[in-house]
Amino acid sequence: MELVMSVAIGLLFMAAVYLMLSKSLIRIIIGTGLLSHGAHLLLLTMGGLGGTAPPVVADGVTVGDYADPLPQALILTAIVISFAVTSFFLVLAYRAYQELGTDNMELLRGTEDYE
Amino acid sequence: MSLVFLIFIPILAALFIPLLFKRLGQIHTGWFVLLVPAALFSYYATRLPSVMEGGTYVSEFSWIPSLDIAFVAYLDGLSLLFTLLITGIGALVVLYSIFYLDKHREQLHNFYVYLLIFMSAMLGVVQSDHLITLYLFWELTSISSFLLIAYWYTRDRSRFGALKSMMITVFGGLMMLGGFVLLSIMGGTYSIRELIAQAPELAQHDFFIWALVLVLLGAFTKSAQFPFYIWLPDAMEAPTPVSAYLHSATMVKAGIYLVARLTPVFALSEVWMWLVAGVGLFTMVWASFFALKQKDLKGILAFSTVSQLGLIMSLLGVAAAAYHVEDAAETYLKYAAFAAIFHLINHATFKGSLFMIAGIVDHETGTRDIRKLGGLMSLMPVSFTVALIGSLSMAGLPPFNGFLSKEMFLTAMLSLQEFDMFSMDVWWVLFPIIAWVGSVFTFIYSLYFVFHTFAGKHQPEQLPKQAHEAPIGMLISPVFLAALVVLIFFIPNLIGDWLVKPAVAAIQPFLYDSPQNVDIHVAAWHGFNTELFMALGIFAIGGLMFWTLHKWQRLYDLYPDAISLNRLYDEMMLLSGGGANRFSRIYMTGFIRSYLVYMFSFMTFIVLLTLFLTDAFQIDFSNLTPIGIYEIVILLALVGATLTILGSKSRLTAIIALGAVGYSVALLFVIFRAPDLALTQLVIETISVALFLLAFYHLPQISRKEERMKFRFGNALVALGVGITMTLVALSAHSQKALPSISEFYKETVYKEAGGGNIVNVILVDYRGFDTLFEIAVLGIAGIGIITMIRLRLTKKEGQHENK
Numbered sequence: 001m002e003l004v005m006s007v008a009i010g011l012l013f014m015a016a017v018y019l020m021l022s023k024s025l026i027r028i029i030i031g032t033g034l035l036s037h038g039a040h041l042l043l044l045t046m047g048g049l050g051g052t053a054p055p056v057v058a059d060g061v062t063v064g065d066y067a068d069p070l071p072q073a074l075i076l077t078a079i080v081i082s083f084a085v086t087s088f089f090l091v092l093a094y095r096a097y098q099e100l101g102t103d104n105m106e107l108l109r110g111t112e113d114y115e
Numbered sequence: 116m117s118l119v120f121l122i123f124i125p126i127l128a129a130l131f132i133p134l135l136f137k138r139l140g141q142i143h144t145g146w147f148v149l150l151v152p153a154a155l156f157s158y159y160a161t162r163l164p165s166v167m168e169g170g171t172y173v174s175e176f177s178w179i180p181s182l183d184i185a186f187v188a189y190l191d192g193l194s195l196l197f198t199l200l201i202t203g204i205g206a207l208v209v210l211y212s213i214f215y216l217d218k219h220r221e222q223l224h225n226f227y228v229y230l231l232i233f234m235s236a237m238l239g240v241v242q243s244d245h246l247i248t249l250y251l252f253w254e255l256t257s258i259s260s261f262l263l264i265a266y267w268y269t270r271d272r273s274r275f276g277a278l279k280s281m282m283i284t285v286f287g288g289l290m291m292l293g294g295f296v297l298l299s300i301m302g303g304t305y306s307i308r309e310l311i312a313q314a315p316e317l318a319q320h321d322f323f324i325w326a327l328v329l330v331l332l333g334a335f336t337k338s339a340q341f342p343f344y345i346w347l348p349d350a351m352e353a354p355t356p357v358s359a360y361l362h363s364a365t366m367v368k369a370g371i372y373l374v375a376r377l378t379p380v381f382a383l384s385e386v387w388m389w390l391v392a393g394v395g396l397f398t399m400v401w402a403s404f405f406a407l408k409q410k411d412l413k414g415i416l417a418f419s420t421v422s423q424l425g426l427i428m429s430l431l432g433v434a435a436a437a438y439h440v441e442d443a444a445e446t447y448l449k450y451a452a453f454a455a456i457f458h459l460i461n462h463a464t465f466k467g468s469l470f471m472i473a474g475i476v477d478h479e480t481g482t483r484d485i486r487k488l489g490g491l492m493s494l495m496p497v498s499f500t501v502a503l504i505g506s507l508s509m510a511g512l513p514p515f516n517g518f519l520s521k522e523m524f525l526t527a528m529l530s531l532q533e534f535d536m537f538s539m540d541v542w543w544v545l546f547p548i549i550a551w552v553g554s555v556f557t558f559i560y561s562l563y564f565v566f567h568t569f570a571g572k573h574q575p576e577q578l579p580k581q582a583h584e585a586p587i588g589m590l591i592s593p594v595f596l597a598a599l600v601v602l603i604f605f606i607p608n609l610i611g612d613w614l615v616k617p618a619v620a621a622i623q624p625f626l627y628d629s630p631q632n633v634d635i636h637v638a639a640w641h642g643f644n645t646e647l648f649m650a651l652g653i654f655a656i657g658g659l660m661f662w663t664l665h666k667w668q669r670l671y672d673l674y675p676d677a678i679s680l681n682r683l684y685d686e687m688m689l690l691s692g693g694g695a696n697r698f699s700r701i702y703m704t705g706f707i708r709s710y711l712v713y714m715f716s717f718m719t720f721i722v723l724l725t726l727f728l729t730d731a732f733q734i735d736f737s738n739l740t741p742i743g744i745y746e747i748v749i750l751l752a753l754v755g756a757t758l759t760i761l762g763s764k765s766r767l768t769a770i771i772a773l774g775a776v777g778y779s780v781a782l783l784f785v786i787f788r789a790p791d792l793a794l795t796q797l798v799i800e801t802i803s804v805a806l807f808l809l810a811f812y813h814l815p816q817i818s819r820k821e822e823r824m825k826f827r828f829g830n831a832l833v834a835l836g837v838g839i840t841m842t843l844v845a846l847s848a849h850s851q852k853a854l855p856s857i858s859e860f861y862k863e864t865v866y867k868e869a870g871g872g873n874i875v876n877v878i879l880v881d882y883r884g885f886d887t888l889f890e891i892a893v894l895g896i897a898g899i900g901i902i903t904m905i906r907l908r909l910t911k912k913e914g915q916h917e918n919k
Binding site: 001002003004005006007008009010011012013014015016017018019020021022023026027028030033034037038040041042044045046047048049050051052053054055056057058063066067068069070072073075076077079080081083084085086087088090091092093094095097098105106108 | 706707708711712715734738739740741742743746747750753754757758760761766769770773776777780783784787788789790791792795796799802803806807810813829830831833834835837838839841842844845846848849856857858859861862863865866871872873874875878879883886887890893894897898900901904905
């Protein structure tokens with residue numbers, strides 16, 4: 001399973017980077033979204049996908065049976081942070097489009113007379 | 116009190132200056148500042164009697180013990196002499212500045228803070244025995260000099276001069292640091308005293324010559340030697356007290372100090388001797404020649420300072436020659452070191468007074484242009500007298516101290532005939548001849564300075580102000596210095612015993628065990644010897660040439676500006692600035708795609724290289740979990756949704772597909788036994804899609820027409836690289852564990868220690884509580900950012916807040 005997951009993670013990262021390199025702001029934001037999904041799955045796969053029980057203490061479950069709780073804790077944090085970042089980006093893109101009338105990164109670069 | 120802390124007293128005093136300026140503005144801030152150098156001078160003066168006998172003081176304060184870096188104050192004859200100059204001239208200059216700078220119009224707090232920083236830095240330079248802290252103080256003098264030159268920062272010329280001095284002296288400082296590092300590698304120590312002790316071994320080392328040249332670059336830039344002197348004339352934009360203090364009496368002598376201090380280390384090399392003596396002498400004649408071209412009073416003094424520094428430098432070069440001669444203490448070569456130090460003291464007195472007079476003339480007439488000045492003799496009699504004393508001393512006339520040291524300078528140059536290395540029987544003659552020519556021009560510009568200002572015809576219509584004598588307070592310092600000029604002529608041997616001999620013993624420790632052994636007696640009259648005839652020649656020829664100056668001074672205008680060193684500096688600045696700009700514009704495109712491409716390619720490169728170099732890539736097939744049908748279905752959905760995003764032309768499709776990816780991930784979490792993650796992911800994904808759809812209305816259609824084929828291929832390549840790298844990282848990370856996971860600890864202790872059942876939750880709120888706290892902080896910041904962006908309406912057209 002880990003091998004298949006690794007390939008899927010690679011695919012997610014590839015798509016994310018490809019989107020982030022485009023000129024349209026909305027595609028860049030979607031790209032960051034995909035990037036965080038890829039990162040979450042990467043964390044999960046790194047810790048191993050084994051374990052037969054969710055990491056919640058219950059009767060009759062021994063320590064060896066739990067899924068690895070550490071990646072889960074990390075991912076939980078990451079999900080929330082990536083949500084914050086995505087929503088910030090969205091509002092930024094929305095406001096930038098309102099003010100400047102474009103979402104094309106080519107046109108959004110700094111002015112030439114920055115010396 | 117410990118000596119090493121005394122260095123920092125001025126800088127500590129600087130902390131209180133702004134407060135004093137703000138609170139007690141009606142009293143000139145200078146009066147408070149005056150206390151610092153005056154007190155330090157009196158304290159250091161009490162050390163004179165024991166240093167005179169050859170005593171030294173060492174005081175150490177460890178700064179970075181792990182790197183063996185410490186502040187070490189070492190007080191011997193040489194450093195005490197400089198210390199007294201810094202504090203003594205410092206006190207006089209501060210006193211002068213009180214009347215020079217108006218307390219209502221000038222930003223005195225800036226001025227005195229910089230001046231006090233400089234004072235600490237300079238004390239540090241001359242007292243440090245540790246090379247690294249010496250370098251630190253050295254650069255601090257450059258920085259405070261920069262700030263002081265740019266004190267009137269609204270003037271273009273001030274900023275230009277400040278930058279120029281900074282560029283040149285800091286360049287030299289960096290070279291010097293390189294030399295210091297080489298020295299410490301060779302000697303295994305940063306202590307100058309320990310380096311001196313192993314000088315003969317150092318001279319055999321391969322690095323020796325490199326260290327020598329690098330250290331000399333530092334000294335030559337700081338002491339304005341040819342060809343680096345060009346910063347000093349431009350530094351004259353500083354207020355005159357600064358010119359008198361930094362750019363004539365103290366900071367520019369830091370290079371002299373360094374050469375003198377390191378003479379015992381480097382003098383065994385002939386290169387050192389010829390470089391120091393040759394460059395010094397050439398600087399002397401070059402600058403004295405061009406001093407006559409100047410029209411600005413301070414310009415003349417700047418070139419004269421360069422010339423005099425060259426003179427002292429060349430004497431130190433000759434002093435190094437004494438290391439190469441048997442029984443040097445019996446020959447005339449012994450005069451060189453004495454003459455260097457003696458002239459250094461004399462120069463500080465007469466040049467200090469001349470700078471102050473130039474400041475007074477500027478202050479009272481409104482101009483420093485020598486063509487507009489003239490005939491001030493009767494209007495400013497006291498200033499004239501002081502200027503006359505200073506100038507004649509500089510010209511080398513009796514009965515002033517300059518005469519004595521000038522005679523000794525000629526003696527030292529003539530003494531090179533006793534140095535018969537390389538069969539120098541012909542070449543040595545050049546030195547006295549060049550010295551003589553330089554002295555002739557020195558004589559002429561000294562008279563030029565004083566007589567073209569004070570004698571001749573008064574032109575009141577040319578002057579911005581009605582000329583009159585300066586207030587008495589402003590005259591105290593120059594009159595005091597002028598009195599010293601005369602006094603030293605009559606008691607040269609007292610000065611010699613007290614100040615000069617201890618310093619000479621420090622420069623030539625191999626010749627003299629203690630200052631008392633320096634067997635030199637200064638006398639105004641030596642009988643009819645070569646020096647006397649040379650001096651008479653200087654007076655005669657110099658007088659004649661000064662008389663006819665108006666006829667040949669125009670020749671200077673023929674010298675083309677296009678090939679001057681200043682032009683070279685300007686071109687280099689333009690070229691480096693423009694070149695750096697052009698170069699950075701190649702990669703700083705301002706386009707986010709370029710930067711992302713750099714980052715992603717570099718990350719891919721580094722990670723792949725590390726995987727390859729450390730042989731870290733491996734796949735462990737033994738520890739795999741079986742592949743389930745549900746997982747495969749979900750993964751297929753995930754991959755399908757991802758591809759949909761890539762290919763979609765409509766925003767709506769892309770957003771919904773992104774949602775599909777998110778929900779697939781949530782389902783994967785369910786399967787991999789992560790219920791908390793699945794719940795969170797579901798909630799977040801729902802809100803995200805809603806947010807996307809909200810923004811959907813306002814954003815334009817995805818257009819891919821603009822993306823050219825070339826770009827897309829490049830993007831795909833970078834994306835593919837990142838994707839493959841991440842797959843490899845994921846496989847390797849899963850396949851090997853360098854350390855046992857901390858998860859086992861959490862699993863075992865979660866109930867006992869934290870009293871919770873849900874291990875993930877307990878980790879978040881208990882074991883890693885601070886992480887969660889900061890996560891909340893990030894959320895809060897993002898929220899504030901969003902609200903601000905939505906509420907703040909900054910438009911360029913109106914230039915103000917719309918919602919007010």
